Amino acid sequence: MTLTGKRALVTGASGALGTAIARRLARDGATVLLHASSRPEAVEALAEAVRADGGTAECHVFDLRSDEATAAGCAAMLAGGPVQIVVNNAGVHDDAVMPGMRPDQWHKVIDVSLNGFFRVTQPLLLPMMRTRWGRILNISSVAS
Structure with a gap:
């Protein structure tokens, strides 16, 4: 598949x-x-690797x-043009199994995984729709 000309956001790109x-x-x-x-150095290193690969x-x-x-x-990203692919991959590793989870841990998980999805996807959606091509992927796993 070729994605030439498409702009793709990957949240949580600093993880594996x-x-x-x-x-x-x-x-x-x-x-x-x-x-x-967090870990801006990880996405900077990834950006350099992507550029080194062309x-x-x-x-x-x-x-x-x-x-x-x-x-x-999102405004900074949209300044470069619409985003046609959104991969909501960000996750929290500070959580625990539910019986041992504190309320603050639960709120952090929900705020990143659910509210973060809304916060990042909603402003990108109309510009994406105007291109008449778009994909939104939501990932939820132990690692994301």
């Missing part, structure tokens, strides 16, 4: 799963927009738990 997804999208020709909320990559560091930070991050 996000890195693999981003590298594949770049290999298929997409410009990859690499998101991280791809195009941008880094975007913002906290999905913040309405304001996510809105600013």
